[in-house]
Amino acid sequence: MAEEAADTRSYLVVLNDEEQYSIWLADRELPLGWRAEGVRGSREECLAHIGTVWTDMRPLSLRNRMDSARSGTRAAV
Numbered sequence: 001m002a003e004e005a006a007d008t009r010s011y012l013v014v015l016n017d018e019e020q021y022s023i024w025l026a027d028r029e030l031p032l033g034w035r036a037e038g039v040r041g042s043r044e045e046c047l048a049h050i051g052t053v054w055t056d057m058r059p060l061s062l063r064n065r066m067d068s069a070r071s072g073t074r075a076a077v
Contacts, residue, residue: 011046013039018059021050 010026014034021037023046024030039049056063 007043009043010040011043013037013046013049018061020057020059021054023047023050 011023012026012030013036014022014024014030015037016022016034022034023043024034026040030036039046041049058066
C-alpha cells in the first residue's frame, strides 16, 4: 500500500452560531453560517485546538434551553 502524502495545507478553525466547531481549508471561502475562530495551522493543530476548547458538544440553543429549564425562566430563541 502506498504511503499517503503529507497534508501540508493550511486550515482554519471555524465556528457557527450554535458554537459548533469544524475545520476549513484556509484558502477557501467560508460557508454561510460559519466564521473563523482565530486559529490557523495544520489539520492536526486545528483538530487538537478543537479538542481542547470544544468541551460541551451540545448546540448553544440546547444549552440555553436546558439552563432556562433549570432556572425556571424561558430561553430566548
